[in-house]
Structures are given as C-alpha cells and as structure tokens.
Amino acid sequence: MTLSSCAHDPDPAAVVAVARTWNARAARYDQYYRSYAEAGRDAWRRLYRDAINALLGPEPRRVLDVGTGTGFAAVLLAELGHDVTGMDASKQMLERAHEEATRRSVTVEWCHGDGHDVPIASYDLVTCRYVLWTLPAPGAALSSWARALRPGGAVLVADGRWHTARQLLRSPRLIPGAVRDYLAMGRTLPYWKGITATQMTTLLSTAGFGTPRPFGHLLPGQVRRDSRDFFVVGAQREG
C-alpha cells in the first residue's frame, strides 16, 4: 500500500498516544466489521446516499473521511461513486482499510495524518463516523475541516454517547485492557464518554458551520449503535 503523507504528521503527545491505542485495537476492530451484516452496510450506504444528496446533490463528490479506521464509511462512499480519501492517525487501521477496499474492489486514497490538521484541498464533503470522542481537540479538528472544504461544502458526522463506565463494563465486545485504555485516554479527551447532538450543534457553529440537519432517522433502529444519544448530522460550511 502506498500512503500519501498529509501536510502535518500527528505529533502532539496526546494524538500519538491515541493512535497507539488504535494501532493495538486494529485487528479486533477489523474482525468486528468483517463480520458486520451486509444488511447493515446497505443501510449505511443508503444513509450516505440520501444525506449527501440532500446536502450537496446527486453528483459524485470529493470526500475526506477523517478517522477512517478500517474504512467502513470510506469504502461505502467509494461504492457510491465518490472520489474518497480516507485519513487516519493509525497506520494499523489504514492497512486494514486498504485490505477492505481491495476486497470490495473500490479505490480509495489512504492518508496517514492527524485529523486536527487536514490538508486544505477544496473537498466537497468531510465525513466522520465515531471519531470526535477520540480527539483531544474536536473543535480544532472541525475548524480545520471547515478550512479544507470548498465554499458550500459540508460535514457529515455520526456520533453519540456510549463510553459510560457502565456501558464499557457491560459490553459484549469488552476487550482486555479496553477500560484501562479508555480511562488513560480519557484524561486528554474532552468527550471520551461520547458527544450529544446538542454539544455537536455548538461545536459545529463555533467552527463556522450552519444549522445541522439530522439524518440519523434514515437508519433502521437495529443498525444504530447502542447509545442514548446516537445522531447523524450534516451541516454546510458558512461563508
């Protein structure tokens, strides 16, 4: 796999520590999504199709998927015909993402870098699924994405609240060391327990995005993550 290098490599200690954790979790995360039901993938693909259509229209777009992980969203977006770059701070996650794109016969550009400081490249859309909670400075990341978008471009964020201690301990996918890792990371992550739709609205507005439009209702209930406040919202860059 060839990795293009983003303008700024991750260097703050917190970002490096988070990436190290994800490197260690890459194999299990990949395993989970390899056994993910095709019906669930289809539902997410329809959500992306309909949300992007509502935000930007039906044409193929230049999309940056930040915190792409093992490429779940990036590959779906490529399947929809978009020109997709998947960015992540974890090389181990990106390796799995590349394998997933190969299995699904789509092309995605993979980019190793820090989602707080993405290259300015006039993207039409920045997507981000289950990532903001694991960033030390989500507001700075959103501002960077606003700068990376063309005027009228949009963000599409899926997130929620799931990492309460009780949820972690009850999780059927609890992995050895996960609680310790989350607690260690949590000291540097303002939203390590997750993020509410209301907090998201404030973050988007501060970063220069317009009023968020909700799309979470487009996903069938059984596909939503177990969260008291699951949401998918899209918002246009202002100005």
Ligand SMILES: C[S@@+](CC[C@H](N)C(=O)[O-])C[C@H]1O[C@@H](n2cnc3c(N)ncnc32)[C@H](O)[C@@H]1O
């Ligand atoms: C919960 S996973 C989500 C992966 C993927 N978006 C999905 O929907 O399955 C969080 C991802 O964010 C990545 N990440 C964490 N901090 C990052 C940063 N500062 N810059 C870019 N990616 C980051 C992690 O490496 C991990 O792959």
